[in-house]
Amino acid sequence: MILALDTPHIDWLALSAPLALLGAGGVNLLAAVLVPRRARRIFAALVCALGFAGAIVAAAILFAHSAEGHGVIADAIQRDRLAALTAIVVAGSGILAIGTSYSEPMADDHVAEYYALLAWAGSGMIFLASASTLLTLFLGLEWFSISLYILCAIDRDLVGSLEAGLKYLIIGGFGSAMLLFGSALVYGATGTLEFHEIARVVQAQGLSDDALLVAGLALVIGGLSFKASAAPFHMWTPDVYEGAPTPVTAFMAAATKTVALVLTLRVLVTAFPQEARLWTITVAAIACASLAVGNLAALVQKGLKRMLAYSSVSHAGFMLIAVAANNGLGGRALLYYLIPYSAMSIGAFAVVAARERELNRPVTLDNLAGFGWERPLLGISMMVFMLGFAGLPLTGGFVGKFYIFAAAYRHGWTWLVIVGVAATAVSLYYYLGVIRAMYMRPTEELQLAPVGGSPPRELVLQTSVAAALVVTVGSFFIVQPLIDVAKHAAGSLPL
Amino acid sequence: MTSGWLTTVLILFPIAAGLLVWLLPLRPFAIGSTALLFALIEVGLWIDSVARFDFSRPGLQLDQRTSWFSDLHVSYHVGFYGFSLWLAGLTVVVLAAAIGYAFWAGRDRPRAYYGLMLILTGAIVGVFVAQDLLLFYVFWEAMLIPLYFLVGVWGGAGRLRATLLFVIYTMAGSLLMLASIIVLGLSQGTFDLVDSGTNGSDWIFLGFVAAFAVKAPLFPLHAWLPEAYRESSPEVAAVLSGVVSKAAAYGFLRIAISKFPEPVADFRTPILVLAACGLVYGSLLAFRAPDVRGVIAYSSLAQMGLIVLGLFAVNDLGLNGAVLQMVNHGLISATLFLLAGGIERRTSTGELALLGGMARGRPALATMLMTAGVIALAVPGSAAFAGEFAILAGVFQTGWGWAVVGAIAIVLAAMYMLRLISAVLHQAPGPAVSEAALDLRPAELGVLVPLVALLLVLSAWPAAITDHSFGGSASHAVTQVFK
Numbered sequence: 007m008i009l010a011l012d013t014p015h016i017d018w019l020a021l022s023a024p025l026a027l028l029g030a031g032g033v034n035l036l037a038a039v040l041v042p043r044r045a046r047r048i049f050a051a052l053v054c055a056l057g058f059a060g061a062i063v064a065a066a067i068l069f070a071h072s073a074e075g076h077g078v079i080a081d082a083i084q085r086d087r088l089a090a091l092t093a094i095v096v097a098g099s100g101i102l103a104i105g106t107s108y109s110e111p112m113a114d115d116h117v118a119e120y121y122a123l124l125a126w127a128g129s130g131m132i133f134l135a136s137a138s139t140l141l142t143l144f145l146g147l148e149w150f151s152i153s154l155y156i157l158c159a160i161d162r163d164l165v166g167s168l169e170a171g172l173k174y175l176i177i178g179g180f181g182s183a184m185l186l187f188g189s190a191l192v193y194g195a196t197g198t199l200e201f202h203e204i205a206r207v208v209q210a211q212g213l214s215d216d217a218l219l220v221a222g223l224a225l226v227i228g229g230l231s232f233k234a235s236a237a238p239f240h241m242w243t244p245d246v247y248e249g250a251p252t253p254v255t256a257f258m259a260a261a262t263k264t265v266a267l268v269l270t271l272r273v274l275v276t277a278f279p280q281e282a283r284l285w286t287i288t289v290a291a292i293a294c295a296s297l298a299v300g301n302l303a304a305l306v307q308k309g310l311k312r313m314l315a316y317s318s319v320s321h322a323g324f325m326l327i328a329v330a331a332n333n334g335l336g337g338r339a340l341l342y343y344l345i346p347y348s349a350m351s352i353g354a355f356a357v358v359a360a361r362e363r364e365l366n367r368p369v370t371l372d373n374l375a376g377f378g379w380e381r382p383l384l385g386i387s388m389m390v391f392m393l394g395f396a397g398l399p400l401t402g403g404f405v406g407k408f409y410i411f412a413a414a415y416r417h418g419w420t421w422l423v424i425v426g427v428a429a430t431a432v433s434l435y436y437y438l439g440v441i442r443a444m445y446m447r448p449t450e451e452l453q454l455a456p457v458g459g460s461p462p463r464e465l466v467l468q469t470s471v472a473a474a475l476v477v478t479v480g481s482f483f484i485v486q487p488l489i490d491v492a493k494h495a496a497g498s499l500p501l
Numbered sequence: 502m503t504s505g506w507l508t509t510v511l512i513l514f515p516i517a518a519g520l521l522v523w524l525l526p527l528r529p530f531a532i533g534s535t536a537l538l539f540a541l542i543e544v545g546l547w548i549d550s551v552a553r554f555d556f557s558r559p560g561l562q563l564d565q566r567t568s569w570f571s572d573l574h575v576s577y578h579v580g581f582y583g584f585s586l587w588l589a590g591l592t593v594v595v596l597a598a599a600i601g602y603a604f605w606a607g608r609d610r611p612r613a614y615y616g617l618m619l620i621l622t623g624a625i626v627g628v629f630v631a632q633d634l635l636l637f638y639v640f641w642e643a644m645l646i647p648l649y650f651l652v653g654v655w656g657g658a659g660r661l662r663a664t665l666l667f668v669i670y671t672m673a674g675s676l677l678m679l680a681s682i683i684v685l686g687l688s689q690g691t692f693d694l695v696d697s698g699t700n701g702s703d704w705i706f707l708g709f710v711a712a713f714a715v716k717a718p719l720f721p722l723h724a725w726l727p728e729a730y731r732e733s734s735p736e737v738a739a740v741l742s743g744v745v746s747k748a749a750a751y752g753f754l755r756i757a758i759s760k761f762p763e764p765v766a767d768f769r770t771p772i773l774v775l776a777a778c779g780l781v782y783g784s785l786l787a788f789r790a791p792d793v794r795g796v797i798a799y800s801s802l803a804q805m806g807l808i809v810l811g812l813f814a815v816n817d818l819g820l821n822g823a824v825l826q827m828v829n830h831g832l833i834s835a836t837l838f839l840l841a842g843g844i845e846r847r848t849s850t851g852e853l854a855l856l857g858g859m860a861r862g863r864p865a866l867a868t869m870l871m872t873a874g875v876i877a878l879a880v881p882g883s884a885a886f887a888g889e890f891a892i893l894a895g896v897f898q899t900g901w902g903w904a905v906v907g908a909i910a911i912v913l914a915a916m917y918m919l920r921l922i923s924a925v926l927h928q929a930p931g932p933a934v935s936e937a938a939l940d941l942r943p944a945e946l947g948v949l950v951p952l953v954a955l956l957l958v959l960s961a962w963p964a965a966i967t968d969h970s971f972g973g974s975a976s977h978a979v980t981q982v983f984k
Contacts, residue, residue: 060854338572379610398646399639409634411683412573423683427676436674438649446653446661485570493572 013082013419019080020136021070022064022221023093027100028128031055038118047117053120058100061132064094069491075498081200082142084272085129088499089136091341091491092268096261099348101357103257105470106356111363112161121159124257127153139199140189140226143269147233149183149401150265151178154258157208160249169250177242178232185229190385191222194279201277214280223278227288230273233266236292236322237299243311244303247315252362252462255311256355260317260348267322271340273328275499279458284290289330290422296323297429299392310358313350317395320433321347324410329420331413336494339409346394346481347403352476354391357384360467371443378444383468387475389441394478395431396437402481402488411487478484505565508579508630511589513541514538514595515596516623523616533604536615539823540597543622547593553607555876556583559982561695568796569636573908574691578632581805582983584754584824584970588747590619590830592629592965594955595743596622598948602839603910605944606690606846608734620742621647628748634682634692637756638675644745645671648737656732661734666725674715674722685760689733693984699762706764716749717774717805720779730798735842738794743835744799747827750808754777754823759983765815772813773899777906778805784913789919792851793841797834800877804830810907811892819895820825821967826888828966829876829959833885836873836952839868843945844925847938853921858930863940867926869949878918879911884959891967917973 015459019026033051068090084088103124112120127150135148148161155178159171172221193199195218196207213219228239235243247255274285307313325347361369361377361384378385386480394401397408407430414422481488518539522532549866554562563579581589600618624647627640645668655955685705686692700706715722730738758765783803788797808830811823823957843866844859845851860867879885891912897904940948971978 165561246880281663309977335572393646399642400646404639408679408683409573412687415683415687420680420684423680427680431669431673431676434668438726441649442653442966445650446664489570489572 014050014082015078017078017085018035019064019068020083023061023068024129024133024415025134026064027125030054030060031054031125031129031435032127032162032477034118034122035173035409037115038122040120041113043485046114046182047108050118050121051104052419054099055104056501057125058097058128060105060300061097061100061128062094065090065097066141069094069235069494071372074496077138082139083133083136085136086499088268088272088494088498090343092135092265093132095264095348096131097343099257099260099264100124102349102352102470102474103253103260103467104355105473106110106256106352106359108466109464110251111357112251113163116160119373123153123157123160126150127257131261133283135265135268137269138201139191139273140287141199144189146183146187148182149280151182151233152261154254154262157254158246160254161251162339164251165396166249167251172244173249175241181229181232181239181383183337184225184232188225188229191218191225195219195222201273204277205279206481208229208278208280214435220281222285222338223281223285224288224313227270227285227292227299230266230270231292234263234326236326237295237319238321240259240299240319242297244312244315245318247318248309248311252311252355252359254420255476256359259351259355262350263318263322263325263351264344267308267325267329267344270326271337272499274329275501277333279371279500284321286330286417289326290419293323293330293422295325296320296326301366301429301432305432307436308370308372310371310374311355311438313399314354314358315434319435320429323429324407324426327414327426328410331417331419332501333416334496334501335501336413337499338489338492339406339413341492341495342409342481343402343406345488346478347404347482348483349474352392353471353478354388354395356467356471356474357388357391358463360384363464372438374440374443375447376444377437378441384471386445387471388444388474390478392437392440396434400482401478403478405482409484413465502565503736504553505551505580507546507553507562507582509565511546511550512579512623512627514546515619515626518543519619521617521621522613525612527612529607529611532611532615535575536600536619537597537604538553539619540593540600540622543593544718547590549591550581551586554583554586556969557972559978564632567976569633569893572984573686574693575635575686576693577636578693579627579630579636579696580632581630582838582978583972585751586879586971587828587966588751589629590718591747591828592744592977594952595831595835596625596741596837598835598952599740601733601948602736602739602945605948606736607844614651614655617647617650621651621863625744625748626931629751634686634694634756637694637769638679638682641678641748642675644748645675648741648745650968652733652738653730653784655734655737659728663725663754664726667729670715670725675713675720676711677708677877681705686728694861697760698823699760701761701763701920703764703767706757706761706768709752709761710768713749713752713757714775716752717746717809718749719801719809720775720802720806723779723783723802724834726802727795727798730791730801730838731794735838735845738798739835739838742798742838745926746801746805747831750805750812750823750827753809753812754820755977755983757811761977765813767939769813769899773810773896773903776806776809776813778905779803780810780910781913782908784917787917788913791853793853793856793921794838794851796917797837797841799928800914800917801830801834801891803914807889807907810896810903814892814895814899815976815979816869816895817975818891818898820979821970822888822891822895824970825959825963825966826892828884828962829884829888829956830958832952832956833873833877836869836949836956837877839949839952840870840873843868844940848931848935850933852933853924854931855933856925856931857934858926859927859934859938860926861930863938865941865946869941869946869953870922870926872953874918874922875957876960877897878915882960886965887963887967
């Protein structure tokens with residue numbers, strides 16, 4: 007074992023997706039110095055997009071060639087379809103986030119660094135998705151978190167941006183510390199960091215009720231819940247989502263949540279199967295708390311970014327229901343739902359970004375009045391995203407919620423289905439509130455775009471929004487292939 | 502083209518037409534006429550499916566099935582039974598009339614308006630043909646989205662509150678139904694309505710009943726009804742009360758009654774009590790309502806109570822009568838709401854106190870309102886008489902008390918309908934009725950005459966529906982074929 011650690015065999019294919027993004031980030035750092043100022047924005051965005059596209063290709067190849075999941079590089083990371091599918095979702099979110107970022111008013115002197123950090127954040131997330139020891143888990147988590155801390159604060163001209171970055175840094179640091187402490191306790195109890203080994207040792211030594219192990223498990227769940235922004239670990243979410251530049255928020259809402267939830271599922275089912283009766287109920291309780299907090303707080307929000315932040319808390323709750331179900335259907339439900347959910351999140355924040363640039367002030371429900379009629383594409387897209395969040399048909403959000411409730415029912419928890427259904431009913435009020443603001447306000451309240459006639463044409467952003475729209479609606483119609491993919495990915499776990 | 506495709510085309514054609522109307526950059530006039538043309542083609546497609554339908558067989562016809570996602574056995578499965586064919590016919594006819602009326606009246610943002618109306622047509626037809634629980638739910642909700650916009654964007658001054666109430670009520674019901682669908686589908690191992698058997702769970706049954714009772718609406722879940730019917734444009738109110746409420750009655754028949762025989766037996770009395778309460782209470786409110794739309798809206802509540810009374814009798818007479826009455830009431834309330842729209846257009850009010858004397862010099866309006874009103878109050882020989890008679894005879898077999906309540910309500914129906922007719926047409930001309938207010942225009946007649954003509958045909962030949970709905974005995978079909 008010691009010898010193997012000295013010269014582990016490196017499986018380059020398993021690492022190729024994070025490496026592509028690391029490379030893109032490196033090129034962008036050079037571009038910050040070498041590429042002339044006027045070409046820098048387009049160059050940096052293109053390189054970053056190429057990095058994400060490369061990551062998608064690499065992950066797709068990995069998906070095709072990893073039918074049997076196995077540990078690689080001295081079992082530090084897991085090469086399997088779960089990691090590959092997560093990488094694809096994260097990288098897809100990354101590309102849409104670039105489209106959202108492209109026309110963000112940002113000083114030219116740090117635009118290349120912005121895209122470099124975006125690539126590195128994506129790279130860390132993809133690495134994290136394949137983590138198979140508590141050490142690589144922590145490494146990946148910090149890797150993408152540090153990139154995001156800076157991204158949140160990168161726009162010094164934006165009011166609240168610095169505050170958002172600092173808040174995220176402090177509270178995120180607290181979450182990481184919890185995770186680290188939990189890992190240490192688990193290591194103390196079992197003497198190993200590797201997920202499968204933990205399960206084996208617990209099984210062999212009958213440790214499943216060991217106080218040290220259970221405390222460690224609780225701290226690990228808490229630490230991951232910070233990243234997934236599940237209540238009661240969500241308190242940073244509204245402030246950070248509101249203060250950060252909107253494209254960064256979009257990326258965080260989609261990709262961070264995706265990878266945190268996938269990791270929660272992976273850690274719990276591979277490392278702690280013996281404690282399932284403990285963590286299923288814990289996760290279900292966190293899910294219920296998130297649904298309650300997220301939905302009730304979202305009801306009273308006027309600012310759209312804050313409302314979407316609370317909505318993302320409630321969606322963490324929905325997806326944790328799938329984790330709590332601890333069955334194959336739950337795994338499938340989570341992995342399916344992450345696809346339309348990521349698209350809807352990025353799309354919704356992209357629309358907010360577009361409106362923000364038009365008005366030059368934060369978007370509230372009031373200044374959305376008439377937006378749907380003025381900007382047909384963005385209006386229709388926002389409407390579909392809201393309907394999708396609310397789980398209404400003709401969007402993938404409906405099928406996702408259906409699968410999640412089905413998973414909870416199959417676990418035998420009809421009460422959790424009822425909680426989810428009640429939460430959905432509450433959420434309709436604020437999701438439809440956005441649609442009401444966009445389409446149904448009296449025409450006197452219309453706030454036309456400020457002087458200068460037609461709004462800025464943002465082709466890149468509109469293309470991203472349209473792509474998110476296609477994914478949201480398309481995932482409703484082509485359920486079978488997506489569920490097959492999700493099934494293969496969930497098949498990598500001992501569910 | 503196999504005949505199953507026809508059903509799919511009936512759903513997809515109006516949706517595609519709606520998208521086309523919405524996307525094509527046409528002038529307002531061209532949009533309205535194109536939309537009307539599409540709606541009439543849809544009626545033609547429906548007539549084609551009637552021609553292909555074999556009314557002597559009770560089973561599913563014109564069916565088509567494709568797997569949607571196989572691991573939970575959810576499929577795209579559509580097809581017609583006799584009664585669902587009639588309800589789909591009601592849908593396409595009323596929607597075509599509504600689109601025609603909107604074309605004549607003129608609406609802002611016509612592309613979005615007609616697009617939504619056409620999409621709504623497809624969604625409602627989908628509800629009536631879906632043979633998979635999840636697909637049914639999808640259409641059920643898909644029906645809500647265009648309605649939300651149609652009321653919320655083009656409604657009256659109180660539209661925001663009206664849509665909010667409407668959506669909160671219907672979604673609360675629908676989501677309980679979703680929970681029931683998940684539990685039922687997973688416990689049966691399939692979501693298919695034809696393959697799955699019956700179920701004895703009271704809770705699952707109540708989840709479905711909640712959704713249907715809100716949408717119908719059944720007393721006391723009708724708080725959304727007066728606002729929604731008053732605030733929407735007349736043609737949307739016509740669709741809401743004429744067609745959308747029938748989706749709920751259809752749900753009772755196709756799912757609640759046929760899939761849950763034991764819970765139906767357990768809950769029959771409470772449901773019959775609520776239906777009877779709604780029938781009497783709705784009739785009384787209709788008699789007291791201060792405006793034209795209020796009378797029609799509350800009479801709609803009463804009529805839905807009567808239909809549910811017939812359905813939950815669960816015998817041949819009650820079921821056949823209920824299906825006939827669904828079609829009758831759909832046509833009647835659509836006609837009345839469109840007439841109410843015409844009256845409001847001419848007088849800028851629907852207050853009965855301000856109306857009156859409109860018969861003088863306006864023969865066409867008077868004839869239309871009289872004919873529809875007289876059919877609505879179930880004069881012997883009318884289609885509604887046949888329907889109500891069959892319902893009362895059916896529910897009489899369950900207990901004579903129900904039939905007494907029903908008979909009282911029919912008297913009340915005569916009272917509120919005659920009050921409406923007299924307050925609008927007779928008496929001295931009201932302050933809001935000016936001499937300049939014209940009689941019905943040819944375009945309005947073009948919309949209304951077909952609806953009234955269909956009612957007259959059904960009056961002459963009610964057996965067209967009662968003998969062609971279940972392919973034999975209705976109760977046999979409900980308990981054996983649909984289960």
